[in-house]
Amino acid sequence: MSVQERKARERAERERLIVATARELAEQQGWDAVTTRRLAERIEYSQPVLYSHFRGKREIIGAVALEGATELATAVRAAAAAAHGPRARVAALARGYLDFAERNPAVYDALFQLDGGLPYAQEDTPEPLKDAFAALLETLGEVAGEGVAPGLFTEVFWAALHGLATLTRAGRLPPQDAERRVELLVDRLAVL
Amino acid sequence: MSVQERKARERAERERLIVATARELAEQQGWDAVTTRRLAERIEYSQPVLYSHFRGKREIIGAVALEGATELATAVRAAAAAAHGPRARVAALARGYLDFAERNPAVYDALFQLDGGLPYAQEDTPEPLKDAFAALLETLGEVAGEGVAPGLFTEVFWAALHGLATLTRAGRLPPQDAERRVELLVDRLAVL
DNA sequence: AAACGATCCTAGCACCGCTAGACAATCGAG
């Protein structure tokens, strides 16, 4: 049995290598540069090996997305926990979210811009994705205000953050007023 | 001279045909299906003809984006004009914007998701893009509130709409509560 | 040691964006 266990371990290890390498390559040169050939070369295996782990490129993106979701949840919770009082917590959450998006653009794209073949907002949504939303909900639910469903409020706040993150990075919004936009968003949306 | 004029006219006509066909194909089957081969076949010319009008596929996307910007501006202005009172106007603008995004997903992508090679938020930004933002500003500037720059407020409101539009269409947000999300956004962000 | 299975790679498919160079049609000059 030990031999099979070792093989399974090595296989799992290689799968992690693939995901980590894809992520690294995407952060360095963008997702367009993540081709199956380049990826295969970097992990020092041939292309078909990738397909023994993933159905295709889409699933690799999905794997990076799941990894990113866990980290996003952690980042958001850490940011919120470091602040005191509802107002400061929400502002910290917003900055933490945007900061994550800015520092991990490829991961953010895998999560919310590209097609990783993952189901969102459904029962069979993978746990990391649900948890990332839950991390937002924990802080934002407190400032939803009277008669507003916390989930709905979180969705709207999240959408606003997502819009700021993507439009800013794509050069659709000038980067300099980012902080003032966050302030405005927090002050207006959250009921304190 | 008349011969050259006719040729120029025919050239311009063919260029319109290319853009219209690209847009049509994108709306029907998505931008991934808009390949230079398919596009050339649909306009009944060979591939290289495309490159005598545009530098490449990116510029074709850009041309569709410019067309879309003009339409978006018109749609937003029409929606706002049909409503009376600040609250109703802002809500109508929001619905008009989201409606445009939903009905013209490929055009919306060309504008705000894909790279059309256009400069945004700069001095040399093409007029249609500036005007689309201006259309938002006209209505949203009135409800920015005391001490808040109309431009900044418009940016935030726009980002929120963009987030709702993209996340909803990508299946990241459940579609059923769309209207309630708009209501919440308008009630909280706008100062009436 | 030999045969078997799992594992991996070479080679290739159809498609992509883009372009060089041959060809044909049209134009202007003599």
Added chain:
DNA sequence: CTCGATTGTCTAGCGGTGCTAGGATCGTTT
């Protein structure tokens, strides 16, 4: 009207993409 030049368009092809079939090779088991 003819002939050369210019303009316009096409065929063919380049290097790249995601993905896969089929053969070789390796480690394992008997």
